[in-house]
Amino acid sequence: MNTTNTASKHQRIYTAVRQIPQGYVATYGDIAVLAGLPGHARLVGYALHALPEFSDVPWQRVINAKGTISLGRAYPGGELHQRHLLEAEGIEFDANGRIDLRRFRFKHAQATAKLPDLR
Numbered sequence: 096m097n098t099t100n101t102a103s104k105h106q107r108i109y110t111a112v113r114q115i116p117q118g119y120v121a122t123y124g125d126i127a128v129l130a131g132l133p134g135h136a137r138l139v140g141y142a143l144h145a146l147p148e149f150s151d152v153p154w155q156r157v158i159n160a161k162g163t164i165s166l167g168r169a170y171p172g173g174e175l176h177q178r179h180l181l182e183a184e185g186i187e188f189d190a191n192g193r194i195d196l197r198r199f200r201f202k203h204a205q206a207t208a209k210l211p212d213l214r
Contacts, residue, residue, distance in 0.1 A: 104130070104132060104135075104138060104142070105142040105145060107130040107131060107132065108126060108127075108130045108132070108138070108139050108142040108143070109142065109146075109150075109152045110130070111126045111129035111130040112126055112143070112152050112153060112154065112156065112157060113151075113152060113153065114129065114201070114203065115153060115156040115157075115201045116201065117153075117184045117185075118184045118185045118186060118199070119156065119186075119199055119200065119201040119202075120156050120157065120158050120181070120186060120194055120196070120199050120200060120201065121156060121157055121158075121200065121201045122136070122157070122158060122159060122160045122196075122200075123136035123137070123139040123140055123157060123158075123159060123160070123165075124136040124139075124160060125200075125201070126139045126157055127139050129203075136160075139157065140165070143157060155176075155177045155180040155181055156181070156184075156201075158194060161193065162193040162194045162195065162196045163192055163193050163194070164177050164178060164192070178192075181194070186199050187199075
C-alpha cells in the first residue's frame with residue numbers, strides 16, 4: 096500500500112469534511128464525491144477513524160446515507176457522543192434516531208453527490 100497516496104486521499108477527505116457548515120451533515124458518499132473519490136465512501140470512514148483525538152476536522156457531521164450515526168461498532172458509546180455534538184449544533188433526530196437529510200444535508204454535498212461517477 097502506498098502510504099503517501101493514502102495520506103493524500105485522507106487530506107482530501109479532511110478538506111471536504113471541513114466544508115460542512117455547522118448545523119448540517121453530509122453522508123460518507125457525499126464526502127467521497129466532494130473529495131474527488133466517488134465510490135469510496137468506506138475510505139471516508141477509514142480516514143475519519145484515523146483522525147487524532149483532538150482534530151479540528153468536524154467528523155461528527157458525517158453520517159450514513161440512511162441519516163443515522165454509524166459509530167456504534169467502532170466506539171461503544173461513540174454514537175451518543177456524536178449525537179450530542181450534532182444536537183448542540185441544532186441538528187434534530189427523529190424518534191428512530193434519524194436525521195432528516197432533506198432538511199439538514201449540506202446542500203453543496205447533496206448537489207455534488209448527484210453527479211455521475213466518471214471513473
